[in-house]
Amino acid sequence: MKSSLVLVILSLALVVGLVKSFDFHEKELETEESLWDMYERWRSHHTVSRSIDDKHKRFNVFKANAHYVHSFNKKDRPYKLKLNKFADMTSHEFRRLYAGSRVKHHRMMQGSSRGNGTFMYASVQSIPHSIDWRKRGAVTAVKDQGQCAFEFIKKKGGITTEENYPYMAEDGQCDAHKENSPAVAIDGHENVPENDEDALLKAVAHQPVSVAIDAGGSDFQFYSEGVFTGDCGTELDHGVAAVGYGTTLDGTKYWIVKNSWGPEWGEKGYIRMQRGVDAKEGLCGIAMEASYPIKKSSDNPEAGRDTKSYDKDEL
16 A cells, blocks of 8 residues: 555656756856756756757757846746747747748638628627636647648548547557547538637637637747736737636736647646737737637537536626
8 A cells, every 4th residue: 555655656746747847046047067057957857859069059049048038037027938848949940840830811710611601609798707618628638739720620520539549749640440430520610700809708708719829939939827918929820729718816818828839838738818908919919810610519418508607797
């Protein structure tokens, strides 16, 4: 019994270690030697392998990024940065590799929509103060992956479950049998009216929504925690999912956004982005290209039964 308990504790410690952030002290930034040791510690923490020729170049990039993160975190801002797995990449490299202009205006989701071109939530007058679809079992675990589109799901006749065909972060051949064993099908997708955060709010109140954002900036690259209010444009280059919204104790409104850069990035793979900004496009263009799948009849008789179990509030 005692040995079993020890194994459980060790397992929990291992899990915690896997998601623990890389921390450093100001003194480590003072000399080239301490910075080099810090870089080696960072490489070990994130299991980053570099060639001898590439290491010195990467070290100089890491050094500049470390100073930037440290300087930023000394400011009074509503969010913090950290030296994550992208810390020895320039902002240009990061944008090219992880925010690679994969979303083209206009619009993100091409192909068949609902058919009548209307927004099904247009007449909604009240929504909950906050909602988090992760707590309702509507969001899968964060992974390090690309994006997929609703039209692919429709053309394939549906999509199978993650349990039946689990995600593997490696190249390989598709399992046609599992690929063609859909557990749920959709009838198409619908676009949220563009440049309209109120419309996006109505949609997210009812289900997770695919959105596109400008995610190529340094602050997004190193985001750690808090409500992101950082500098970003509207050059949409990354597809993510809005899976909820809320308000902080000081009254700051935010979106809960699921990213696809692994659970070590941000708040366990998520970012809270400021909601209700002056720009009609929303912060980082989040309101420009939003879409969601539609289903006229449910394959699951349990779906939607608790949709009115929350307290509602006028828009």
